[in-house]
Amino acid sequence: MDTILEVRNLKKYFKTPQGDLHAVDDVSFSIMRGKTLGVVGESGCGKSTLGNLIIGLLTPTSGEIFFEGREISKVQGEERRNLFKKIQMIFQDPFSSLNPRMYVEQLIAEPLKNFRVCKNKKELEQRVTELMEFAGIPQRLRYSYPHELDGGRRQRIGIARALALDPTFVVCDEPVSALDVSIQAQILNLMMDAQEEKGLTFMFISHDLSVVKHISSDIVVMYLGQIVERASPKKLFKDPLHPYTKGLLAAIPVPSAERKKRSILRGELTSPINPGKKCRFANRCIYAEERCRCEEPVLREIMPEHYVSCHRAEEINSIPSQAEATESNR
Numbered sequence: 500m501d502t503i504l505e506v507r508n509l510k511k512y513f514k515t516p517q518g519d520l521h522a523v524d525d526v527s528f529s530i531m532r533g534k535t536l537g538v539v540g541e542s543g544c545g546k547s548t549l550g551n552l553i554i555g556l557l558t559p560t561s562g563e564i565f566f567e568g569r570e571i572s573k574v575q576g577e578e579r580r581n582l583f584k585k586i587q588m589i590f591q592d593p594f595s596s597l598n599p600r601m602y603v604e605q606l607i608a609e610p611l612k613n614f615r616v617c618k619n620k621k622e623l624e625q626r627v628t629e630l631m632e633f634a635g636i637p638q639r640l641r642y643s644y645p646h647e648l649d650g651g652r653r654q655r656i657g658i659a660r661a662l663a664l665d666p667t668f669v670v671c672d673e674p675v676s677a678l679d680v681s682i683q684a685q686i687l688n689l690m691m692d693a694q695e696e697k698g699l700t701f702m703f704i705s706h707d708l709s710v711v712k713h714i715s716s717d718i719v720v721m722y723l724g725q726i727v728e729r730a731s732p733k734k735l736f737k738d739p740l741h742p743y744t745k746g747l748l749a750a751i752p753v754p755s756a757e758r759k760k761r762s763i764l765r766g767e768l769t770s771p772i773n774p775g776k777k778c779r780f781a782n783r784c785i786y787a788e789e790r791c792r793c794e795e796p797v798l799r800e801i802m803p804e805h806y807v808s809c810h811r812a813e814e815i816n817s818i819p820s821q822a823e824a825t826e827s828n829r
């Protein structure tokens with residue numbers, strides 16, 4: 500299996516009157532072809548900015564994004580157009596992302612027309628029919644407008660549009676957060692079917708860990724523009740290592756009988772404007788010490804394929820540090 504997307508030291512700062520807002524700050528990761536990377540964090544953690552950088556809606560302040568081995572900022576003209584055919588996006592709010600003056604057939608045909616994919620009208624209509632069938636949209640809704648449909652059907656149109664150009668990589672930005680719980684499951688199942696059938700790779704952005712758990716091969720947790728933890732869903736849910744991830748997991752509602760001692764997130768958020776060289780979670784962390792307020796932690800592998808950015812991760816989780824492990828092996 501090869502790496503389809505690699506992000507190296509990616510930064511996106513926005514100028515504000517108060518200073519630079521560090522929306523994405525030195526983020527690096529890669530995604531293997533056919534897998535799903537879940538990206539979770541609270542509103543404002545930079546996860547949607549990250550998605551917009553990858554699909555080319557925003558230009559990075561610095562850093563590199565490699566797609567299928569090519570640095571995307573260096574690809575220009577017709578080649579760039581072809582490259583971005585392979586990278587598509589499913590948006591959070593299907594209602595605001597669909598043109599209210601277009602009916603279903605026109606909405607699904609739009610990307611096909613823009614990229615002149617079909618040779619003639621008949622082929623275009625046939626392709627729209629196939630996409631509607633795949634996305635589970637009944638043909639009788641072909642001439643319906645978005646306001647005549649429920650949220651689930653509108654999101655099915657969003658998925659049909661995203662798949663119209665046969666992409667290999669899809670950024671899914673909170674695709675189910677605006678939907679009822681029962682509809683969420685249907686849309687997630689549709690996305691997993693699409694992944695299996697078409698060999699798609701997903702970057703699945705969500706504020707809800709329980710949603711990404713079911714669809715992801717690997718999860719990264721973001722906090723104020725940085726990755727603070729990366730692991731498989733199994734490891735992350737069983738043994739979260741970062742105090743922030745522990746807080747996010749504790750915030751997932753569970754029946755009272757299963758409720759354990761919870762580490763609820765409290766305290767003031769650090770400003771994302773010129774945050775300085777320190778742990779950005781320090782204001783909310785019950786384990787914070789002096790070092791946390793003057794030295795920025797780096798993401799490191801402290802258990803096999805489990806990465807965390809915290810000075811005190813070993814201590815907090817009773818894991819022997821590298822020096823202790825070497826000493827006990829002597």
Ligand code: SF4
Pocket residue numbers: 741742743778779780781782784785786787788791796808809810811812
């Ligand atoms: Fe908490 Fe310090 Fe770890 Fe940051 S580095 S998460 S403040 S213990």
